[in-house]
Amino acid sequence: MHEFDLIQKYFNWNGLPANVSVGVGDDAAVLEIAADEQLVTSIDTFISGVHFPHDTPAEAIGHKALAVNLSDLAAMGASPQWFTLALTLPEIRQNWLADFSRGLKTLAQESACFLVGGDTTRGALSISIQVMGVVKKGQALTRSGARAGDLIYLTGTLGDAHAGLESILHGFELAAGDKAYCQKRLHRPTPRLQQSELIRPFATACIDLSDGFLQDLGHLLSASRCGAQINTAELPLSKALQTLPQDIAMQFALSGGDDYELLFTIPKNKQPEFEKYIKKGGDGLIKQVGVITHHTDQIIDENKQLLDQAGYSHF
Ligand code: ADP
Ligand code: MG
Secondary structure, X not given: OOHHHHHHHHHOOOOOOXXXXXXXXXXXXXXXXXXXXXEEEEEEEEXXXXXXXXXXXXXXXXXXXXXXXXXXXXXHOOEEXXXXXXXXXXXXXXXXXXXXXXXXXXXXXXXXXXXXXXXXXXXXXXXXXXXXXXXXXXXXOOOOOOOOOOEEEEEOOOOHHHHHHHHHHOOOXXXXXXXXXXXXXXXXXXXXXXXXXXXXXXXXXEEEOOOOHHHHHHHHHHHHOOEEEEOHHHOOOOHHHHOOOHHHHHHHHHHOOOOXXXXXXXXXXXXXXXXXXXXXXXXXXXXXXXXXXXXXXXXXXXXXXEOOOOOOOOO
């Protein structure tokens, strides 16, 4: 199969949206953006054996490669529009490509994010996706807006994906149903795009959790030049994590990577309105877990003990 046929078959999708003037097939894409909007863009690379175990199903790789990028847009309060895909493949395997493009396309359609171009090369398996979204001018959420007294909130539950990864890499034991659940959380994270829309009018700062709760909270705190007190007893844990010994569950929750939940801050005086609002529009997935303090870069727990911020690092 020739490279051009491969692109046509798996990556040239029907149903070109109105905001794509030129999509896959020309030298570059031409995209339409409204005058009152800003473009928000981010890129993430996915390398086999580094970002996912070598035997990860292709459909999950397609899903996750886009999901982690959409999660970055959600963290910025942006709505997804387009993405490009740089794909490096060791060989052409049609079954693998069919599964990969299905995983990618299903999530792309669910989140109304359209593939407008890319690059296809030969080499060790690696996937780079650059995502583009839009936000009304001046409305983007950043890491730097949190202030002492703001309340810290979280979507979803922590540590599931890390438990799933441990079960794959090191045979960490989980009950059968819990193992399936945690591995699904690892392979098929849900970008919190709906929650992002609910949060955007209220939040002072936001970040998505990719390298571990404490480490990513630390990034938000550094950018905002403040500290945090976390109520560790209140951290949301799935049923699967609640069955683990408490110290292990807490370690997975605080330091495990790949959660792709949103961590954000709300000013205290907006709390009543925010809580009313999320009860109406949310799915019960949003919970307060702490408060922002004056103590720059310090994270303490409910007993005022310092929490160690080391999470995942590539180097
Ligand atoms: P050029 O050599 O001019 O860069 P390419 O042969 O790389 O062109 O790509 C041809 C067209 O196919 C371009 O529109 C490019 O964006 C698109 N394309 C290439 N690879 C992919 C891919 N993996 N996914 C989506 N579009 C792709
Ligand atoms: Mg090219």
